[in-house]
Amino acid sequence: MAGITLILLAAGSSSRFECDVKKQWLRIGHEPLWQYVARKCVETKLFNKIIITSSSDDIEYMKSYDSFTFVEGSTTRQNSLKNALKEVETDFVLVSDIARSCINEEFLKNIISKKGKADCIVPYLKVSDTIVYHNETIDRDQVKRIQTPQLSKTSVLRDSLETDVEFTDESSAIVANGGSREFILGDNEANKITFIRDLNSLSCLSQPSSDILSGTGFDVHAFDENEEMYLGGVKIDSSFGFKAHSDGDVAIHALIDALLGAAGMGDIGDSFPDSSDEYKNIDSKILLQRVVNKIYNFGFVIVNVDLTIAAQTPRIGKYKLQMRKTIADIIKCDSSRVNIKATTTEKLGFIGRSEGVGVIANANLKYFDWTKI
The missing domain is CATH 3.30.1330.50 (2-C-methyl-D-erythritol 2,4-cyclodiphosphate synthase)
Structure with a gap:
């Protein structure tokens, strides 16, 4: 089937966030972050289906909020993605993290415009600082900060994840399995929430409702x-x-x-x-x-x-x-x-x-x- 399925990964424990609140449950108005991101993606009308991964503790509560397809995730990002891929019927799949919450429609369209040009389309950011690796200064023009979302051929991504090796993004798994990837310039505004201080750099998010x-x-x-x-x-x-x-x-x-x-x-x-x-x-x-x-x-x-x-x-x-x-x-x-x-x-x-x-x-x-x- 032609088209694109969006997978939003939200099964993490937020262990590095160092806060009582899981980052996927931060409120934007009344909406938890995962719902806010998913609904913004719905408004683009770019996707045949949206799948959200969730921890076993969260999934029933998530279902009470919205009618997306929810899939129980795992303790690792890769296994959560493998679970979600079982629900994908389209030829292409776009994978992103809920924590990358300020993704605009133009950025998504730019990624999707490259559909089929490689097994995986990967946005990246250039590095402006000097880079030292193992005490050696290396050419920063050869260094890329990889972002999500990444657009992959569904069948290629499924095959690439059939391994015990853990990869931190889809393109690394695909390349390790012999597939191809094409890089496109990413978006400086598409910052990812990893640590609680990262919230200070997200201008797209409004404050939570003050309702009791x-x-x-x-x-x-x-x-x-x-x-x-x-x-x-x-x-x-x-x-x-x-x-x-x-x-x-x-x-x-x-x-x-x-x-x-x-x-x-x-x-x-x-x-x-x-x-x-x-x-x-x-x-x-x-x-x-x-x-x-x-x-x-x-x-x-x-x-x-x-x-x-x-x-x-x-x-x-x-x-x-x-x-x-x-x-x-x-x-x-x-x-x-x-x-x-x-x-x-x-x-x-x-x-x-x-x-x-x-x-x-x-x-x-x-x-x-x-x-x-």
Whole structure:
């Protein structure tokens, strides 16, 4: 089939970015970076199909944002690309990295205009500084800074990646396999985000939205005389605990749902199904930590949380400050932004009959403001 498929690689862990947020989840307005880049490419109308690679942790959440073809990536760029190529039906494929986010339409058209002139069309930048390699000064005119996107013949690229040798770009793999490449002058504006300081050189990106995103969580648990009681991350002096698959910390469970709700990530059952032995009797603080890590990885910052604990028994007044500090440490907030309220139901209902506890939680998030780093 003639035409071009675009593969956008976004499965990396951002290990060199040195920030809680994965760079593909930096927000441009409301859009995460991967979606912003993909939609800009859609607007060019140059591609038959757009494929986005994603880590296993991110892929379901990405699908909730848009309807592109998502492919689970791997721990290496090359293996992620091989997975994506399984979905390519066109004769040509253009491969780029989400981190190279300021690619304009003219640059893309220039690359595509060379289609078929070699097995791979490769943009590059000239080097203006003196170059020393192994203590030898070499001719800088022979040095090229390779960029993406790169346009390849699909069949040639597939064959070239059938190797255990790891290549950092498509053209190197193709040449090593006996293929040809043609260089074209690249774009100085098409900088790649590798380190957090690189954001300062990207003029095409607008700041994230300042909107506040709110979520609500609600959970109840019945008492169990054979269990110890944990509430708000604190061990409560009580002759009974909660009937649950985990440790039954109903306050933290409600808080997890509030955080997930604010981020649009489903509910606690989606993340930690009670059918899994992995979570049997698990400390709920561990579950909360996992959710918080994901919240920050996906480009959010927790603003504040507020919990209302409805219980006829036990009395929790003396534990509230400890709960606030415990939760604050986990969610990376000052304890003043964690509020714990306690109430009874005036002896009405199952709570009033001292059969269990109910908790309502609210959480507010904002986007990580990368413009202030």
